[in-house]
Amino acid sequence: MIVAVASGxxxxxxxxxxxxxxxxxxxxxxxxxxxxxxxxxxxxxxxxISAQDPSYIEIPEIDDEKCTRCRACTDICQFKAIxxxxxxxxxxxxxxxxxxxxxxxxxxxxxxxxxxxxxxxLSGRSGPSAFVMGRLxxxxxxxxxxxxxxxxHLNSGNGYADRDIIIDAPPGVSCPAINAVMDxxxxxxxxxPTPFGLYDLALAQQAxxxxxxxxxxxxxxxxxxxxxxxxxxxxxxxxxxxxIPYQRDIAEAYAKGQIIAAAVPSMRALFETLVGQIKTxxxxxxMAREVxxx
Amino acid sequence: MEKIAVSSExxxxxxxxDPRFGRAAGFIxxxxxxxxxxxxxxxxxxxxxxxxxxxxxxxxxxxxARVLLTGFVGPKAFQALNAAGITIGQNVDNLTVxxxxxxxxxxxxxxADAPNSRGHRS
Amino acid sequence: MREILILSGxxxxxxxxxxxxxAHLASGLIICDLDVDAPDLHLILQPEKLETEHFxxxxxxxxxxxxxxxxxxxxxxxxxxxxxxxxxxxxxxLKCEGCKLCVEICPAKAIDFELNHxxxxxxxxxxxxxxxxxxxxxxxxxxxxxxxxxxxxxxAMAEAKGLDLILSDGPPGIGCPVISALSGTDLAxxxxxxxxxxxxxxxxxxxLCKHFKIPAGVIINKCDLNQEQAEGIEAYxxxxxxxxxGKLPHLTAFxxxxxxxxxxxxxxxxxxxxxxKTIWDNILKLAAPKPVLDRAADD
Numbered sequence: 001m002i003v004a005v006a007s008g009x010x011x012x013x014x015x016x017x018x019x020x021x022x023x024x025x026x027x028x029x030x031x032x033x034x035x036x037x038x039x040x041x042x043x044x045x046x047x048x049i050s051a052q053d054p055s056y057i058e059i060p061e062i063d064d065e066k067c068t069r070c071r072a073c074t075d076i077c078q079f080k081a082i083x084x085x086x087x088x089x090x091x092x093x094x095x096x097x098x099x100x101x102x103x104x105x106x107x108x109x110x111x112x113x114x115x116x117x118x119x120x121x122l123s124g125r126s127g128p129s130a131f132v133m134g135r136l137x138x139x140x141x142x143x144x145x146x147x148x149x150x151x152x153h154l155n156s157g158n159g160y161a162d163r164d165i166i167i168d169a170p171p172g173v174s175c176p177a178i179n180a181v182m183d184x185x186x187x188x189x190x191x192x193p194t195p196f197g198l199y200d201l202a203l204a205q206q207a208x209x210x211x212x213x214x215x216x217x218x219x220x221x222x223x224x225x226x227x228x229x230x231x232x233x234x235x236x237x238x239x240x241x242x243x244i245p246y247q248r249d250i251a252e253a254y255a256k257g258q259i260i261a262a263a264v265p266s267m268r269a270l271f272e273t274l275v276g277q278i279k280t281x282x283x284x285x286x287m288a289r290e291v292x293x294x
Numbered sequence: 295m296e297k298i299a300v301s302s303e304x305x306x307x308x309x310x311x312d313p314r315f316g317r318a319a320g321f322i323x324x325x326x327x328x329x330x331x332x333x334x335x336x337x338x339x340x341x342x343x344x345x346x347x348x349x350x351x352x353x354x355x356x357x358x359a360r361v362l363l364t365g366f367v368g369p370k371a372f373q374a375l376n377a378a379g380i381t382i383g384q385n386v387d388n389l390t391v392x393x394x395x396x397x398x399x400x401x402x403x404x405x406a407d408a409p410n411s412r413g414h415r416s
Numbered sequence: 417m418r419e420i421l422i423l424s425g426x427x428x429x430x431x432x433x434x435x436x437x438x439a440h441l442a443s444g445l446i447i448c449d450l451d452v453d454a455p456d457l458h459l460i461l462q463p464e465k466l467e468t469e470h471f472x473x474x475x476x477x478x479x480x481x482x483x484x485x486x487x488x489x490x491x492x493x494x495x496x497x498x499x500x501x502x503x504x505x506x507x508x509x510l511k512c513e514g515c516k517l518c519v520e521i522c523p524a525k526a527i528d529f530e531l532n533h534x535x536x537x538x539x540x541x542x543x544x545x546x547x548x549x550x551x552x553x554x555x556x557x558x559x560x561x562x563x564x565x566x567x568x569x570x571x572a573m574a575e576a577k578g579l580d581l582i583l584s585d586g587p588p589g590i591g592c593p594v595i596s597a598l599s600g601t602d603l604a605x606x607x608x609x610x611x612x613x614x615x616x617x618x619x620x621x622x623x624l625c626k627h628f629k630i631p632a633g634v635i636i637n638k639c640d641l642n643q644e645q646a647e648g649i650e651a652y653x654x655x656x657x658x659x660x661x662g663k664l665p666h667l668t669a670f671x672x673x674x675x676x677x678x679x680x681x682x683x684x685x686x687x688x689x690x691x692x693k694t695i696w697d698n699i700l701k702l703a704a705p706k707p708v709l710d711r712a713a714d715d
Contacts, residue, residue: 038426172454
């Protein structure tokens with residue numbers, strides 16, 4: 001089973017939930033940090049990193065001799081990563097999305113794939129669990145191709161088969177977030193009972209509903225706001241899987257980089273129950289499609 | 295003399311210089327010997343998701359102009375225009391196209407050696 | 417004209433609540449929400465939308481099943497695995513990058529390439545001044561261009577109204593939309609919290625500011641959560657010659673004000689208001705026009 005832990009709003013506790021789930025899961029898991037812009041899961045799981053592999057995107061390299069300036073590449077490129085200025089051909093590597101259209105269609109075969117570094121894929125162990133994270137190079141704009149590369153890494157037979165996978169997804173509801181939850185079997189949405197939390201939860205629900213996956217909600221800092229999030233969940237048929245109270249000792253453990261299920265006694269039982277809830281949700285047909293236009 | 299391109303908000307010599315190079319409405323291409331001109335539309339660059347400056351540089355290069363007068367040029371377009379051997383006169387916004395050309399001919403438009411807009415990825 | 421951008425790297429540090437408070441304390445400004453993906457500033461400022469415009473960006477490839485000859489070349493060529501099924505193949509819009517390769521190589525010319533309406537943006541008025549904001553449709557490409565467009569609109573509006581300050585609430589992360597929000601802005605203010613995540617993300621976002629040569633200042637919110645981390649962040653700022661702007665304790669009033677659709681400075685006692693006012697004054701000092709020499713070196 002693949003569980004993606006996501007949220008519309010940032011800072012609701014995705015990483016806290018991911019790390020705690022990994023620590024109480026009954027069998028060793030693969031914990032994956034797909035928030036490649038600001039990965040944090042390693043700060044809590046303290047993995048021993050055993051491999052660090054650069055991740056690349058393919059970009060065009062043009063053979064100036066072979067190029068006849070026919071403009072086929074610059075005409076097809078939707079990202080303007082190739083320009084022809086009079087007789088001068090130039091590439092703009094940071095604009096390239098790596099689609100390969102230019103070298104596929106070049107009639108002279110004058111373009112070959114080169115590469116640009118997107119970031120790194122780090123992998124290792126944390127206790128019995130395997131750990132994998134993507135880390136975007138600072139200044140690099142495109143996170144989805146790095147995320148795809150992390151997912152390829154997971155499928156490449158690194159001894160991850162047969163294990164359940166827990167994905168810490170990036171915040172938001174646009175392409176990076178969709179990319180992170182797309183292959184999951186269950187989506188756990190973490191929110192908080194505030195107007196911001198509610199608004200962003202509803203956005204996440206709309207964004208992920210077309211995927212047709214079972215979804216449930218974890219309400220973090222459950223007693224700080226209003227009942228609006230609860231009402232919303234009831235109205236749209238979203239199961240509330242767990243409620244994490246607002247407690248000073250939880251916030252302090254988090255600040256120090258501790259896994260709350262391990263550091264705060266009452267939390268272990270809460271997360272064990274959550275694991276059971278997620279497994280039940282996994283067995284249920286999705287009601288996600290019904291809320292598509294909610 | 296070499297042809298001059300001016301980023302323009304409209305199709306004639308009395309239109310205002312469009313301060314944006316990449317997303318300019320169009321370019322007026324002037325033969326300075328005869329002052330004859332033609333207008334090249336840049337509408338396709340205005341709606342681009344990215345790379346408007348690069349596309350605009352392609353359009354200007356294709357007209358054969360060797361001088362460009364405009365407001366702001368970002369780093370990628372600057373690099374492209376330079377590579378194409380086009381001389382850039384920046385900061386001529388708030389003028390009409392005609393005034394910008396006259397000012398250039400009088401030698402009052404310094405030639406830029408660096409982009410004056412850091413670009414907004416647009 | 418000065419553009420001040422509030423960032424955090426990590427979400428949930430209080431960036432939007434503080435931006436709203438600054439909008440309350442400032443005068444003569446344009447307010448801009450650059451978190452187009454999950455915008456929240458409007459929940460506090462409750463702007464009235466004066467104009468709504470469609471945001472069209474990028475293209476989406478769509479196969480016409482009646483014309484498709486099922487040759488499979490498109491699916492083989494697509495590097496995003498966006499073309500699924502065989503009879504007929506269908507393009508998954510969530511995976512399609514809009515690169516046009518399939519459109520170009522399809523022997524039957526059976527693939528359309530349509531402009532994508534992926535969100536709306538608004539010119540609004542709020543109780544603190546004009547506001548520019550947007551909502552990207554869920555699951556759309558998180559477009560840096562929409563961010564760039566909002567900034568362009570904010571600048572045009574500031575010019576037209578003779579206002580010389582733009583205050584923007586930025587997106588989380590350090591990727592495409594953040595780069596669009598940051599490039600060429602006058603000052604970035606980073607709201608962090610004294611947690612290991614807050615510290616980690618702060619360092620990455622500061623590195624990004626350095627990469628784009630944008631001056632940055634730091635605010636620690638919830639500073640009493642972990643004294644040691646808070647001191648560590650202050651020391652980090654000092655060591656890297658970053659402007660440390662101020663700190664605030666964990667205040668439940670942030671949530672209470674939010675629930676009422678108010679800024680914390682409208683809702684709270686004088687004490688809280690004063691400390692946020694001091695922080696805002698420090699930001700304004702930092703944003704004051706720089707000496708000419710400095711500017712030239714930047715550009």
